[in-house]
Amino acid sequence: MQANPAEAAPVIGRSAPAPSDTRGKHWISAEVKRLEQESRFLEEELQQLEKTEKLSAGLQEFLLKVESVPDPLLPETTGPANTSWDRWFEGPQDTQGCRCLIL
Amino acid sequence: MSFSELKDRHVAATAMVNTLRDRLNQKRQQLLDTDVAGYAKSQGRTAVNFSSTDLVCCRTLQGHTGKVYSLDWTPEKNRIVSASQDGRLIIWNALTSQKTHAIKLPCAWVMTCSFAPNGYSVACGGLDSECSIFNLNSQVDRDGNLPVSRVLTGHKGYVSSCEFVRDQDTRLITGSGDQTCVLWDVTTGQRISVFGGEFPSGHTSDVLSISINSSNSNMFVSGSCDATARLWDTRIASRAIRTYHGHHGDVNTVKFFPDGQRFGTGSDDGTCRLFDMRTGHQLQVYSQQQANNDQDVPIVTSIAFSISGRLLFAGYSNGDCYVWDTLLAEVRIIQLVH
Numbered sequence: 001m002q003a004n005p006a007e008a009a010p011v012i013g014r015s016a017p018a019p020s021d022t023r024g025k026h027w028i029s030a031e032v033k034r035l036e037q038e039s040r041f042l043e044e045e046l047q048q049l050e051k052t053e054k055l056s057a058g059l060q061e062f063l064l065k066v067e068s069v070p071d072p073l074l075p076e077t078t079g080p081a082n083t084s085w086d087r088w089f090e091g092p093q094d095t096q097g098c099r100c101l102i103l
Numbered sequence: 104m105s106f107s108e109l110k111d112r113h114v115a116a117t118a119m120v121n122t123l124r125d126r127l128n129q130k131r132q133q134l135l136d137t138d139v140a141g142y143a144k145s146q147g148r149t150a151v152n153f154s155s156t157d158l159v160c161c162r163t164l165q166g167h168t169g170k171v172y173s174l175d176w177t178p179e180k181n182r183i184v185s186a187s188q189d190g191r192l193i194i195w196n197a198l199t200s201q202k203t204h205a206i207k208l209p210c211a212w213v214m215t216c217s218f219a220p221n222g223y224s225v226a227c228g229g230l231d232s233e234c235s236i237f238n239l240n241s242q243v244d245r246d247g248n249l250p251v252s253r254v255l256t257g258h259k260g261y262v263s264s265c266e267f268v269r270d271q272d273t274r275l276i277t278g279s280g281d282q283t284c285v286l287w288d289v290t291t292g293q294r295i296s297v298f299g300g301e302f303p304s305g306h307t308s309d310v311l312s313i314s315i316n317s318s319n320s321n322m323f324v325s326g327s328c329d330a331t332a333r334l335w336d337t338r339i340a341s342r343a344i345r346t347y348h349g350h351h352g353d354v355n356t357v358k359f360f361p362d363g364q365r366f367g368t369g370s371d372d373g374t375c376r377l378f379d380m381r382t383g384h385q386l387q388v389y390s391q392q393q394a395n396n397d398q399d400v401p402i403v404t405s406i407a408f409s410i411s412g413r414l415l416f417a418g419y420s421n422g423d424c425y426v427w428d429t430l431l432a433e434v435r436i437i438q439l440v441h
Contacts, residue, residue, distance in 0.1 A: 028113050039116065039120055052383075054136045069412070073158060073410075088161055
């Protein structure tokens with residue numbers, strides 16, 4: 001006896017879920033866990049930020065620290081001079097000269 | 104839980120994350136009461152003034168026949184390794200300009216290189232998704248090539264950056280197009296830790312650059328196509344310590360400030376930025392003024408600080424190298440490609 005085409009068609013969404021629904025559920029479940037974990041991290045960061053000082057608070061120390069380190073590339077710098085810097089200015093130099101544009 | 108209940112939870116969780124991010128941004132904006140340049144000017148500081156004899160080229164290292172993508176100094180600052188897409192690493196005596204090694208690479212598409220602290224090894228990586236280690240004292244093979252002494256395999260994308268951990272010759276950190284950073288044991292070739300990837304708070308796009316803190320080698324920062332920089336503790340792989348927002352494009356380059364408490368970044372958005380590692384504050388933006396809105400702003404491809412941090416060197420995609428006064432946020436020299 002020939003099967004009734006209508007009865008032969010699979011029942012969707014009732015007993016066994018279609019494969020694409022199963023993959024979607026696992027993916028969304030993992031995404032939800034990731035988002036909830038990220039929320040917890042963001043809340044922790046908000047709490048840390050409540051106790052964080054303004055930007056200006058650390059700048060005086062920052063300026064003084066930078067200015068206290070001898071720097072051979074600066075036209076004027078604090079001492080002491082490091083004699084090992086001199087080796088870079090002896091020996092072969094670029095004979096074509098430098099084409100740097102100084103502002 | 105049903106599928107539709109899960110979907111509702113997903114919507115709610117997404118909304119919560121977005122709300123928290125907005126609150127975080129607003130709170131951080133309230134704390135940004137000035138920037139480094141504003142404060143420095145208020146304290147009477149003026150920009151560094153260079154004369155024509157103050158910053159001159161003293162060495163030109165010629166030998167590569169293709170673009171040079173990366174270089175690294177030895178800790179003694181007397182030798183350099185450079186990597187080029189001519190398919191070679193070259194080791195230079197920086198004082199004499201002489202080449203001591205020219206290493207033919209198994210894969211020409213190299214993007215990064217690093218000198219080991221002991222000066223005997225170099226590492227490189229690129230589009231082959233591997234990091235190759237060469238021992239400079241090895242015997243060359245029949246073709247006169249230095250053999251690879253170790254290959255670090257495991258990344259699922261290109262290796263964009265690599266750096267040896269400064270006080271440990273056996274450890275190396277890589278950044279990759281597979282969105283992760285990895286800490287390797289070079290002697291065994293094993294991955295010790297993976298930063299990002301499956302875990303939350305990792306980068307959500309390619310990692311383009313890493314920089315290890317010279318004051319505390321347990322800490323390193325990474326820059327990514329997801330427009331953020333992230334701080335990692337090598338002892339805690341499960342999450343980033345902090346994420347730094349601000350850039351509007353790929354973060355191509357990150358470099359720790361000499362004091363180890365701040366770091367600089369350079370981006371596709373054409374700006375460099377200085378961040379405070381501990382507080383997360385964006386301390387300063389270094390931005391070229393656009394003469395014409397129709398012109399594309401050159402992107403920042405690489406940065407470096409002078410040893411005091413007063414000077415920020417920035418290389419751009421149009422071939423310019425600018426020297427910024429870090430404290431006054433002013434360009435002091437525009438150095439053209441030679």
